[in-house]
Amino acid sequence: MRQDKIIIGAGLYGLYAALLCARRGEAVTVLEYDEAPFKRATYINQARVHMGYHYPRSYSTAIKSAGYFRRFNEDYGFCVHAKFDQVYATSAAFSWTNAEQFKEFCAAARIRCDAVAPSKYFQSGMCDGAFLTEEYTYDAQILKQYFIEQLASLPRVRIVYGARVERLWRTERNWHVLTQDGEYRAPFVLNATYASANQVLKKVEGEQFEPFGIKYELCEIILCNAAAPLRDVGLTVMDGPFFSIMPFGKTGFHSLTSVTFTPHVTSYDALPAFDCQKNSRGFCSPAALGNCNDCPARPESAWPYMSSLARKYMRPEYGFSYCESLFSMKPILKASEIDDSRPTVIRAHTKGPTLISVLSGKINTVYDLDSILLGEE
Amino acid sequence: MEKESNFVSAVVYLHNAQQTAGEFLRGVSAALSEHFKKYEIICVDDASTDESAGAVRAFAAECPGAPVTILHMSFYQGRELAMNAGVDLAIGDFVFEFDVPDLDFDPEAVWAVYARALEGFDIVGAHAVGRGRTSSGLFYKVFNRFSGSPYKLDTESFRVLSRRAINRVRSMTKTIPFRKAVYANCGLRLGRVAYAPVRPQRAAHGDGAFRRSLALDSLLLFTDVGFKFACGMTALMMFAAVFMAVYAAVVFLTGKPIEGWTTTMLFLSFSFFGLFAVLTVLLKYVTLLIDLTFKKSKYTFESIEKLSR
Numbered sequence: 104m105r106q107d108k109i110i111i112g113a114g115l116y117g118l119y120a121a122l123l124c125a126r127r128g129e130a131v132t133v134l135e136y137d138e139a140p141f142k143r144a145t146y147i148n149q150a151r152v153h154m155g156y157h158y159p160r161s162y163s164t165a166i167k168s169a170g171y172f173r174r175f176n177e178d179y180g181f182c183v184h185a186k187f188d189q190v191y192a193t194s195a196a197f198s199w200t201n202a203e204q205f206k207e208f209c210a211a212a213r214i215r216c217d218a219v220a221p222s223k224y225f226q227s228g229m230c231d232g233a234f235l236t237e238e239y240t241y242d243a244q245i246l247k248q249y250f251i252e253q254l255a256s257l258p259r260v261r262i263v264y265g266a267r268v269e270r271l272w273r274t275e276r277n278w279h280v281l282t283q284d285g286e287y288r289a290p291f292v293l294n295a296t297y298a299s300a301n302q303v304l305k306k307v308e309g310e311q312f313e314p315f316g317i318k319y320e321l322c323e324i325i326l327c328n329a330a331a332p333l334r335d336v337g338l339t340v341m342d343g344p345f346f347s348i349m350p351f352g353k354t355g356f357h358s359l360t361s362v363t364f365t366p367h368v369t370s371y372d373a374l375p376a377f378d379c380q381k382n383s384r385g386f387c388s389p390a391a392l393g394n395c396n397d398c399p400a401r402p403e404s405a406w407p408y409m410s411s412l413a414r415k416y417m418r419p420e421y422g423f424s425y426c427e428s429l430f431s432m433k434p435i436l437k438a439s440e441i442d443d444s445r446p447t448v449i450r451a452h453t454k455g456p457t458l459i460s461v462l463s464g465k466i467n468t469v470y471d472l473d474s475i476l477l478g479e480e
Numbered sequence: 481m482e483k484e485s486n487f488v489s490a491v492v493y494l495h496n497a498q499q500t501a502g503e504f505l506r507g508v509s510a511a512l513s514e515h516f517k518k519y520e521i522i523c524v525d526d527a528s529t530d531e532s533a534g535a536v537r538a539f540a541a542e543c544p545g546a547p548v549t550i551l552h553m554s555f556y557q558g559r560e561l562a563m564n565a566g567v568d569l570a571i572g573d574f575v576f577e578f579d580v581p582d583l584d585f586d587p588e589a590v591w592a593v594y595a596r597a598l599e600g601f602d603i604v605g606a607h608a609v610g611r612g613r614t615s616s617g618l619f620y621k622v623f624n625r626f627s628g629s630p631y632k633l634d635t636e637s638f639r640v641l642s643r644r645a646i647n648r649v650r651s652m653t654k655t656i657p658f659r660k661a662v663y664a665n666c667g668l669r670l671g672r673v674a675y676a677p678v679r680p681q682r683a684a685h686g687d688g689a690f691r692r693s694l695a696l697d698s699l700l701l702f703t704d705v706g707f708k709f710a711c712g713m714t715a716l717m718m719f720a721a722v723f724m725a726v727y728a729a730v731v732f733l734t735g736k737p738i739e740g741w742t743t744t745m746l747f748l749s750f751s752f753f754g755l756f757a758v759l760t761v762l763l764k765y766v767t768l769l770i771d772l773t774f775k776k777s778k779y780t781f782e783s784i785e786k787l788s789r
Contacts, residue, residue, distance in 0.1 A: 196568040228650045344569075364547075407518040408547065411487040412571040415643070 106130045106289040109280055111303055112296035113140035113262055115243075116461055118250040119469045120293055123476055125260035132287055134266040134280065136299075137394055140250065144297050145466070146243040147324055147396060147431035149360055150352050152176065152183060153465050154238040155212050156191050159200045159342055164446060165212040168467065175241075175467040182245035184353045187335040189238045192221055192230040193342065194416075200342040202232020209234070224338055229416045240337070241466060242352025267391070271458075272308040278456045293476075294460040298432040299392050301373055304452070304460065312452045315462055317434040319375040320366035321395060324429045325406055326356040330422035333357065338417065346413050348423060357423060361412050364405040366433075375432065395430035404428045434462065447471040483517045488594070488640075489572030490519065493559055494536070495526040497581045501535040504581040506543070511587035513545055515594070521548045524566040527556040558690050564656050567646060575646060577659075578638045582681050584608065585637060589675040593640050601671030602645035603663050605636035608677040619695045623661075626703035631664040637675075644668075653773075658694065661702040701770060710763050714756045721756070725749035 108124050110117045113135035121131045137143070151157070154172045155165030176183055193202045200208070202218075209216035214237065221233040254260050267283045277288040294303045301314040327348065337349025337357075346361035370376050374389040382400035387393030395401055406425050413423070436448065447463035449471060459475055490508055494501055505521065512519045523536045533550055540548040551569055553562050559579060567575055574597060576590065589606055596604045616635055624632045641663075648666050649656065656662050664670060700706045728745035731737050 196565075226647060228647070363549075407487055408520065408571070411518075411573065415571045 105277070106132045106287060108132075108291045108293065109134065109278065109287050109289040110293045110295055111268060111280070112294070112299070113137075113264075114143060114145040114295060114297060115141070115246070115466055116297070116463065116469055116472060117293070117295040118254065120295060120472050120476055121260055121262075122250060122253055122257075123472070125254065125257040128259065130259040131261075132289070133260070133262040134268060134282060134287070135262060135264050136266060136268075136296075136391070138264050139247075140262065141243050141247040142394055142396070143431050144433065146247075147322075147429040148433075148466075149324065149347060149349065149358055150240040150243065150466075151349075152239045152241050152467050154214050154236065156209070156214065156216075156236050156238055156339075157341075159205055159208045162208075162212060165208070165214070168465065169212060169214055171467040171470055172238075174470060176239065179241065179246060179249070182242045182249065182352065183239045184242065184350050185239040187337055187350050189236050189337045189339075189349065190219065190224055190233055191216075191236050191339050191341060192225060192233040194340050194345055195229055195231045197343045198231075198341060198345075205232060205234065205341065209236075224336070224418060224421065225340075225416050226418060230340065238337075240350050240352050242354060245353065268303060268306060270306050270308050271303070273310075273453065273456050273458070276456060278453075278458055290456045292456075292458045294458065297462065298375065298434045300434070300460050300462050302375075302390060302392065305374060305390070307458075310453075312450075312458075314373040315434070315448065315450075315460070316437045317462070318437055319370040319372075319377075320433045320435060321368050321377065321379070321402065322360075322365050322431055322433045323367060323402070323405055324365070324431075325359040325404065325409060326351060326354075326426045326429065327359050327423040328426050329357040330420070333421040333423060336421065338421070340416055346409060346416070348413055348417075356426060359409050359413060359423065361405075361409045364408040364412065367402045367405065367430075392432055395432055398430070401430050433464075435464070436462070449475055451475070484515055484594075485517050486573045487571070488512065488516050488519045488574045488576065489522060489570035490576040490578060491522045491524060491563060491566035491570055492578045492581050493526065493563055493566070494523050494528060494532045494581055495556070495559070495562075496528045496530045496532060498528070498530040498532050498535050500582050501532055502539050504578075504583045505536065505539045505548075507583040507587045508576075508578065508590060509539075509543055509546060511590040515591050519546050520570070520572065521546055522551060522566050522570055523548065524551045524553065524562045526553045526558070526562040558694065560657060560659055560694065563659065567641070573643050575641045575643075576638060577641065580637060580681070582637075584677045584679055584681045585675045586678055589673065590638075592675070593638070593673050596671045596673050597640050597642060599671070600669060602642045602648075602668035603639060603666075604671040604673060605634075605639040605660075606673045606675055607634050607636045608681075609674050610677075616695075619699075622705060623699060623703055626699075626705035626708065627661070627664070628704065629661075629664045631670045633660050633664060634672075636660070639663075642668075657701060658698040661698055665702065704767070707763060707767050711760065714760045714763075718753055718756045721749045721753040725753075 107129035108131045110121050110133045113133050117133055118140055121133050125131050152172060152175055153168040155168035158164040193200055193205050206216055217235040219233050219235055221230040224233060269281045271278060271280050277290055278292040279286055279288045294300055296303050304312045304314060339347035344363045348357050348359045351358040368377055375392060376389040379400040380387045383393060383398050386398055447468045450460045452458040525533050536550050551566055563577055593604045593606050620633050645668050648668060649662055652666060725746055728742050732742040
């Protein structure tokens, strides 16, 4: 079947691209590995709508985030949870950034940063500064519902679930994508598979594209029930081996993550190779990642470690208890380790027919896609 | 036996401890995994020039049960500062401090120390029976004599701290030059557990000059030995000045001193008397300043016991 565009991956980036193109009347096919959209990184992350606070050592990332923040809230405000106190604090020990530097950084990036007493939230002496900030969290399930409804109303778009991309090749005018139940072709293919980006590129026949320089981390997000004082509070301790606990969209849960304990295992290979894949009974391999959250070999929760770390910092009245763990694979650009930035990388591998890969660690930089999708004609 | 659900951290000091580190970590880790559901190990590598970090990595590779962290110090800073950093990083409800990575104790002693802490002691030290070098023995003798603390310090191989002890110590003072002294003065209950060493200690105690200077600093900061010595000297010198004045007066009345000698002597006696008095006052000021810096909180308490019917 000939399409205008084939999009691989039904995460936010994939569906955003599909909707943008379908609204212009294009015929779009989305190929998704799982049985539903938004089953991996779009859902399983801290759900931050980034304003840039997270990157006190990367002004470029911070300023770009702040710009997209407004637009995301205008477009998708219905899924955004904004009515809570989002507190950023700098740890007194082992932080790469102290309270003074964090304040200067916010001033330079022109984002809100109101000092509050660290003792309101944290044990004495643990944090040297605490700041009320403007940052929200989004609810992936509500966002998913929106995209499904919008796409359903457009006749020329369709999402194929359970699709196994087997190989890709190009002819003079088209890219061809072969899956287990048929071949698709289009002059434009978007690889929006995030952690599987290199795996898709590897399936291209007759050509070698340079893989993204990434490492892979198998990450755990813990959903918690928050005690009353914590319910409308999000806490993030920066800038080093610390943690955050904050509302998880509008679900009523809090997500708990930590820099040291959220990543369970790391793979530095171009294609993600992990020991746990051997125990997954064919569910997952370096050639095709299964959904870690549904994997029979998913790791044991790091709850004892993450909760101890958080309790060491937080005042005891801000209680929380374990509810469930979510696991997903996260690719991290190797170049961003020192300044901790999260740039969006867009690579056009071929033009006419076009193959483009996109890799971004943030939800609100989805607008980076506009230029490549609209600039096509 | 039901495993303990409290989360514990073990902070281990490593400085050129390549020989003993592996065995030590295996022993401690085995003892911890036998008794605790979850624990972490933090190795503080105080700028070792040998393969200490390599020994830790080898241990971590063969024992994936607990997270192992290596905290690399930028340059050699000595046991006290390095261990402070390690304890700051630890997240356990209880934190073990292993000052010397040498398994000269039965690993069960680790549990014995923790069990003692649960009886209501916030800080529990383990010391080897019949050990004590003469030089450190002398230091502790002088220290205990002049510290004014109810707790007597002694050579300890390792200890355990409760989270509230750590919080207390951190809120009392920002710099902790000598942990044992601060712990003894933090006002919480201290416990002791004695163990019979299974073999002589192998790991060296480290840099002698560094430890001597630390010992001198500690004596000056945490005891009043310096102040008492100075006061004694001042009293002695004041007495000598008074004696000289009396002597000059006696010579003036009984003999024939050279003209001007008596006035000179009287003037000198009076001046020295005054000088020593001023020095005493200055010393008192310095002592007060040290107290203000190192004992910031107004009072220290052990616990609040509420009696109700």
